[in-house]
Amino acid sequence: MSMDYALVLHQTVFGGLAALGFGVLFNLGPRSLVWCALCGATALAVRSAGLERGWSLEASSFSAALIVGVVVQLLRRRIGVSRNTLGVAGCIPMVPGGFAAKAILGLFALTSPTLENPDSTLIQSLVFSLRVVFTIGAIATGLAMPTLLLRLRK
């Protein structure tokens, strides 16, 4: 399966920018913002590469979060900031907010008096909801695993 490198690069750049913007909102220090942008870019690079390879969104998001979690743990001395917060801020661009909105909009539409295809609307809404739940679960688990393993080693 061939990979669209331009798309991966595009997602990497905008993933980094999105994480940077959220880093400012979360009041990360100026030096941490650079790490935050790098985490966001890494996360989106891994996720996009996974999606290009044909992996599911959930598997790609899990892999991306796991790699961000490992990198943040490995660089903990240089980063000098709360590692968990940095990992979370870096993974924020992967939180499927768009899917969540579509899922709830679909549920709202079900109550419309002029709805034409209630079955397909319900199924689509359910699929979006499940993807939100599984993707958030995958991201959080991927991020938490390095910390939990490190705690076991101690």
Added chain:
Amino acid sequence: MDRFNPEVKQDPLEDIAMLSMEFGRWLMECGASGAVVDEFVARVAAGLGADRADLRVGYASLAITVGRGAEVATRMCKVGSPGVNQRLDQAVRTLAQQVEQGGLGCAAVRSLLDRVVQETPRYPGWLVDLAVGAACASFGRLLGVDWRAVGPVFAAAALGQFFRRSLARRQANPFISATLVAFVGAVGGGLGARQLGSHTVAAAMTAAVLLLVPGVPALNAQSDILDGRPTLGSARIVWVAVMLVFVTAGIWLGQLLLGEGR
């Protein structure tokens, strides 16, 4: 194990309990997970002279029992609205580590904590607005918004963040505030994208409100459950779900107004 200097006068357990929880309260309000709150409260309590500290981390309150020898004290405190403030979180953790070394009394620690809370810097509001605009525009590109809609998404999200700050200053209910901000962001992003001839107006409306997606509480909820705190995790999940419904209600109202998304 005697962790403190016997020369230093021992503070009453009630003071130790309340001050330790104050650290926990700030950490909760800054977006820390339950495990982090538990760990740092225990470290502060130990540094202040408690032999043991058992903390219950709830969504809206903390309860602690601290003990020293045969003495025991149990106290509880409220926790405010969840937010994210990484620099304050970091400063509180650093102070907690300092307190853990021992030798500081409750009065000195309280004064240091007050100073940390007052002096931790924040970015100026206008910079946060612009950064949020840039983040949502980037989110838009990740969601497939075309280039024509990027500018409107940036402007609408920045305006939405400005509006959100104004509502927060007036202590508006966070859920109602989310609906109003989502409506403003969605209508602004949608109208701008339509004016500029974008083919992804509906996606632009969604991208302009992504500043409201409660990503940190959602991830914390999962971490809390993995860390063995299902009650706190479940409460956070409910908060996240209700917040998403209110945010989507704002988008839905915006779509009704602009006739999009049908």
